[in-house]
Amino acid sequence: MTESLAKKQLILNLFEMNCVGHITHGLWRLPHNHRSEYKDLAYWLELARLAESGGFDAIFIADVLGAYDVYGDSPAPALLEGIQAPNNDPMLVVPAMAAVTEHLGFGITFSTSYEPPFAFARRMSTLDHLTKGRVGWNVVTSYLPNAARNFGLDAEIPKAERYARAAEYLDVLYKLWEGSWEDDAVVALPEADGLEPGSGVYTDPAKVHAIDHEGAHFRVAGPHLSEPSPQRTPVLFLATASPDGVEQAARNAEVVFTGGPAVKAVGAATRAAAVEAGRSADDVSFIVQAGVVTGRTDEEVAEKLALYRSFASAQGKLVHRSVPFDALSHPKDRTVREALEIEGRLDHPGAASLPLDITVGQLVDGVDEAWGGTFFVAGTPTVVVDAIERWLDEEGIDGINLRQYHSFDTLRDFVELIVPELRRRGRVREGYTPGETLRERLTGGGPRLPETHPAAAYRRTAAEA
Amino acid sequence: MTESLAKKQLILNLFEMNCVGHITHGLWRLPHNHRSEYKDLAYWLELARLAESGGFDAIFIADVLGAYDVYGDSPAPALLEGIQAPNNDPMLVVPAMAAVTEHLGFGITFSTSYEPPFAFARRMSTLDHLTKGRVGWNVVTSYLPNAARNFGLDAEIPKAERYARAAEYLDVLYKLWEGSWEDDAVVALPEADGLEPGSGVYTDPAKVHAIDHEGAHFRVAGPHLSEPSPQRTPVLFLATASPDGVEQAARNAEVVFTGGPAVKAVGAATRAAAVEAGRSADDVSFIVQAGVVTGRTDEEVAEKLALYRSFASAQGKLVHRSVPFDALSHPKDRTVREALEIEGRLDHPGAASLPLDITVGQLVDGVDEAWGGTFFVAGTPTVVVDAIERWLDEEGIDGINLRQYHSFDTLRDFVELIVPELRRRGRVREGYTPGETLRERLTGGGPRLPETHPAAAYRRTAAEA
Numbered sequence: 001m002t003e004s005l006a007k008k009q010l011i012l013n014l015f016e017m018n019c020v021g022h023i024t025h026g027l028w029r030l031p032h033n034h035r036s037e038y039k040d041l042a043y044w045l046e047l048a049r050l051a052e053s054g055g056f057d058a059i060f061i062a063d064v065l066g067a068y069d070v071y072g073d074s075p076a077p078a079l080l081e082g083i084q085a086p087n088n089d090p091m092l093v094v095p096a097m098a099a100v101t102e103h104l105g106f107g108i109t110f111s112t113s114y115e116p117p118f119a120f121a122r123r124m125s126t127l128d129h130l131t132k133g134r135v136g137w138n139v140v141t142s143y144l145p146n147a148a149r150n151f152g153l154d155a156e157i158p159k160a161e162r163y164a165r166a167a168e169y170l171d172v173l174y175k176l177w178e179g180s181w182e183d184d185a186v187v188a189l190p191e192a193d194g195l196e197p198g199s200g201v202y203t204d205p206a207k208v209h210a211i212d213h214e215g216a217h218f219r220v221a222g223p224h225l226s227e228p229s230p231q232r233t234p235v236l237f238l239a240t241a242s243p244d245g246v247e248q249a250a251r252n253a254e255v256v257f258t259g260g261p262a263v264k265a266v267g268a269a270t271r272a273a274a275v276e277a278g279r280s281a282d283d284v285s286f287i288v289q290a291g292v293v294t295g296r297t298d299e300e301v302a303e304k305l306a307l308y309r310s311f312a313s314a315q316g317k318l319v320h321r322s323v324p325f326d327a328l329s330h331p332k333d334r335t336v337r338e339a340l341e342i343e344g345r346l347d348h349p350g351a352a353s354l355p356l357d358i359t360v361g362q363l364v365d366g367v368d369e370a371w372g373g374t375f376f377v378a379g380t381p382t383v384v385v386d387a388i389e390r391w392l393d394e395e396g397i398d399g400i401n402l403r404q405y406h407s408f409d410t411l412r413d414f415v416e417l418i419v420p421e422l423r424r425r426g427r428v429r430e431g432y433t434p435g436e437t438l439r440e441r442l443t444g445g446g447p448r449l450p451e452t453h454p455a456a457a458y459r460r461t462a463a464e465a
Numbered sequence: 466m467t468e469s470l471a472k473k474q475l476i477l478n479l480f481e482m483n484c485v486g487h488i489t490h491g492l493w494r495l496p497h498n499h500r501s502e503y504k505d506l507a508y509w510l511e512l513a514r515l516a517e518s519g520g521f522d523a524i525f526i527a528d529v530l531g532a533y534d535v536y537g538d539s540p541a542p543a544l545l546e547g548i549q550a551p552n553n554d555p556m557l558v559v560p561a562m563a564a565v566t567e568h569l570g571f572g573i574t575f576s577t578s579y580e581p582p583f584a585f586a587r588r589m590s591t592l593d594h595l596t597k598g599r600v601g602w603n604v605v606t607s608y609l610p611n612a613a614r615n616f617g618l619d620a621e622i623p624k625a626e627r628y629a630r631a632a633e634y635l636d637v638l639y640k641l642w643e644g645s646w647e648d649d650a651v652v653a654l655p656e657a658d659g660l661e662p663g664s665g666v667y668t669d670p671a672k673v674h675a676i677d678h679e680g681a682h683f684r685v686a687g688p689h690l691s692e693p694s695p696q697r698t699p700v701l702f703l704a705t706a707s708p709d710g711v712e713q714a715a716r717n718a719e720v721v722f723t724g725g726p727a728v729k730a731v732g733a734a735t736r737a738a739a740v741e742a743g744r745s746a747d748d749v750s751f752i753v754q755a756g757v758v759t760g761r762t763d764e765e766v767a768e769k770l771a772l773y774r775s776f777a778s779a780q781g782k783l784v785h786r787s788v789p790f791d792a793l794s795h796p797k798d799r800t801v802r803e804a805l806e807i808e809g810r811l812d813h814p815g816a817a818s819l820p821l822d823i824t825v826g827q828l829v830d831g832v833d834e835a836w837g838g839t840f841f842v843a844g845t846p847t848v849v850v851d852a853i854e855r856w857l858d859e860e861g862i863d864g865i866n867l868r869q870y871h872s873f874d875t876l877r878d879f880v881e882l883i884v885p886e887l888r889r890r891g892r893v894r895e896g897y898t899p900g901e902t903l904r905e906r907l908t909g910g911g912p913r914l915p916e917t918h919p920a921a922a923y924r925r926t927a928a929e930a
Contacts, residue, residue, distance in 0.1 A: 018591070020653075020667055021667070026665070028665075028667070029665035036653050036667075039594040039595070039692070039694075040594070040595070040597075041560070041563060041564055041595045041596075045564060065583070065584070065690070066690075067688065067690070074670070075670065075673070075688065076670035076671075077670075079667070079668040079669075079670040079673050079688075080666055080667065080668060080669075080670050081665075081666075081667060082667030082668060085668075085690060086646075086651075086668065086690055086691055086692040087587075087690050087691070088587065088590065088591035088594060088690070088691050089584075089587050089588045089591040091557070091588075092556070092557070092559075092560050092588060092591045092592060092595065093560065093591075093595070094557075094560075095506070095557050095558065095559075095560040095561040096560040096561055096563065096564040096595065098506060098561065099506055099510060099561040099564050099565065100564065114581060114583075114584070115580060115581060115584055116579060116580060116616050116617070118530070118579075118615040118616055119530070119554075119579070119580055119616075122552075122553065122554050123554045123556075123557060125553065126483070126553035126554040126557045126558075127557060129504040129505070129553060130504070130505070130506050130557065130558070130561065131506075132505075146686060149684075149685075149686035150583040150685055150686050150687065151581050151583055151584075151685075152581070152683060152684045152685070153684075181551075186551075188485075188501050200491070200493075200494035200546075201545055201546075202485055202486070202493070202501075202544070202545065202546060202547030203544040203545060203547060203550075203551065204544075204545075205539070205540065205541035205542075205544040205545050206541075208540070208544050218617060219614075219617045219618075220614075220615055220616075220617070221531075221611060221614035221615050222615065223532065223540065223544075225530075225531075225532070225550060225551055225552050225553070226551055226552070226553050227504070227551040229504075
């Protein structure tokens with residue numbers, strides 16, 4: 001036990017999205033897959049109960065605010081195969097899941113680019129109240145051109161401006177969440193507590209403050225409408241692998257959602273930048289999207305993997321990656337550059353992020369993150385947990401967002417086969433601590449952001465108040 | 466039975482708000498009142514179960530996006546007594562209530578003034594999916610100066626512009642909800658239905674349309690992100706008693722939430738304007754906020770009423786009405802005009818809606834809508850239902866939003882004492898019809914807006930598609 005306590009514990013999230021086809025394109029069509037029931041409450045209630053039965057930390061819910069329409073110059077391919085379209089709001093499934101669970105957390109993706117901060121601040125405070133401190137926010141800035149056009153713009157906001165806007169957005173939220181209401185502002189003394197009729201005070205107004213924010217992008221008066229919730233600021237997730245993202249993550253994130261071959265480098269750079277920003281290197285954790293296909297025997301694993309792969313959509317991957325040409329129509333030995341030239345698309349904004357000198361075949365058939373790469377494993381429980389331990393100890397990650405191939409088989413397999421083995425090896429705790437907030441569970445600290453976090457600067461001390 | 470079927474049926478909603486002090490100011494302090502638990506899921510789950518056990522049509526949830534800060538030139542009086550501040554988001558309690566009910570509807574207040582229509586459209590579609598067609602939208606344009614300042618403006622948007630903006634907002638939503646996805650756009654044929662791997666189609670892209678809205682206030686490309694929900698457009702509630710409101714209600718509302726002495730006139734004017742706009746006079750129903758204090762005996766009623774009134778806050782009413790002077794500090798026989806003059810506030814925008822020639826005493830002590838007026842009754846069940854029948858048959862209303870004095874006593878009293886008597890008299894149905902949407906229940910029509918509604922103009926016929 002002493003030895004196992006010293007081991008790094010796995011942050012264990014389920015990766016979800018309120019849509020039929022999230023990240024394993026084509027697989028919604030698998031027999032007995034419940035993904036097309038994403039519109040029903042029953043789907044989410046079953047998912048939440050199952051995740052909590054397996055001790056998951058949270059369900060992490062992705063989101064996009066537009067349709068993928070670069071591949072094929074149209075949303076048609078995305079719609080045809082249900083690639084993240086249609087989709088529904090990620091936040092509204094949380095209260096229902098909270099009603100049937102006690103401990104499970106919820107990470108909600110929300111973009112700082114299109115909606116006003118004041119309304120979002122209240123929504124997250126509401127959720128933090130309703131869940132008693134079980135919510136996190138996955139801070140994103142959006143990148144789909146169609147999303148921009150759905151919110152009155154001609155095209156996506158340039159990256160630098162999106163990030164500047166996000167930085168100010170976060171400041172506004174920190175002021176509302178941390179600075180507007182003092183801890184003891186709510187008095188809430190009804191007569192039942194012995195006062196006379198008429199003397200009841202709900203709030204001490206001297207302890208509630210306007211924020212009067214005036215910035216380049218936002219003007220927000222305040223005060224915050226919600227009284228302080230258990231965590232005040234929800235747990236801050238931030239998804240990034242790019243240098244711009246690293247700086248913002250280092251300043252703000254408690255958990256960085258990253259991936260790709262450069263995970264170690266992103267981790268080291270982010271921790272260094274966090275220290276630079278006055279935080280501790282340990283204030284930031286790193287999670288990756290991971291794929292696990294498991295079973296009781298090697299044969300079962302192989303069969304399952306073969307079945308899953310047989311439903312995978314090659315076109316789905318191209319849609320999701322916004323590949324700006326019809327890669328499936330070119331000979332496989334043509335280079336990506338040649339194909340783009342033939343289609344007159346070398347200058348397309350979407351071409352900038354493509355590897356130009358590989359062949360089209362390599363692009364199409366190359367390692368799909370859903371089926372390979374560092375954070376994928378197919379095997380019996382021992383093999384899987386060996387891999388997860390390697391990810392924790394050698395790749396330097398702290399946790400995973402578990403990709404789903406089949407709902408609910410992927411989750412059920414993980415709960416029944418992998419979690420017991422992880423517990424045997426001391427990599428996940430035996431159970432939940434009653435009353436613990438998501439932040440306490442993920443960071444080992446208190447329910448609120450530590451003093452080293454920039455949001456803490458907006459708190460009012462008793463002396464200032 | 467035949468006779469009772471011909472009687473006008475009561476639309477029965479519970480009036481709520483996600484805050485400690487909604488409309489019966491001061492009463493959160495009553496012994497055993499659960500209102501200060503508004504932050505807890507348990508409060509909302511209990512409320513929903515109780516309302517459904519009594520056959521209520523819906524819980525109608527009010528909202529404001531700022532603090533009342535005209536009275537006392539500060540939000541302090543509102544905060545002190547918990548007058549609609551602090552408050553939490555109204556939409557986020559709905560999925561949890563939906564998870565523990567099957568039939569109960571939910572009317573959600575949302576303002577067209579501050580948040581982008583595209584995100585709201587998806588939120589309501591999501592709720593309509595999750596509830597299987599049990600949601601309504603209470604369309605408001607907001608009026609609190611502080612709300613405007615929370616969303617980047619200097620002061621509230623002038624009324625005419627608010628209404629113009631609301632009209633376009635509704636158009637955008639109608640295009641997204643009714644026009645973007647054809648009824649048979651979702652095909653959703655997985656292999657389980659007999660197709661080969663790879664052949665599954667989720668959506669027929671030819672039946673999904675961008676809306677490409679370009680207007681004075683909004684530019685929205687689309688397509689809508691959500692697939693068609695049971696009702697598509699949620700049931701449209703619209704709160705108004707003013708002439709500007711009547712026109713918008715006549716064009717759009719299915720249920721008008723009105724009040725005051727002019728209910729009949731508003732009803733007649735709205736129905737006439739609805740016919741003018743090409744709709745039927747019967748396409749619009751009228752509900753009012755109503756107060757009911759009841760008990761098994763006259764003594765019980767009198768005791769309850771006296772107890773409730775002893776906790777009522779006079780200042781709360783002035784805060785809520787945004788009275789722009791300290792009415793409680795003036796002699797009672799001074800006129801409102803004189804008091805305003807003394808305070809140099811005759812020109813205050815808030816003075817425009819005050820009756821200037823009554824005395825301050827009349828203003829302060831005058832009939833509080835919470836305790837009197839046309840749609841208030843205190844009495845045993847027979848007395849109460851006599852009054853409700855009068856409201857239906859003589860005042861011309863179709864239903865009520867039941868004001869709460871005490872949570873959950875007001876609702877429990879109504880369910881246990883009033884609903885049985887209403888059923889005996891054929892004024893509410895015996896139970897719910899399984900699978901019925903809120904629209905079907907409230908309007909007697911189909912699950913979707915009738916063809917006479919302006920939103921129907923955005924639907925695509927097979928020929929156009």
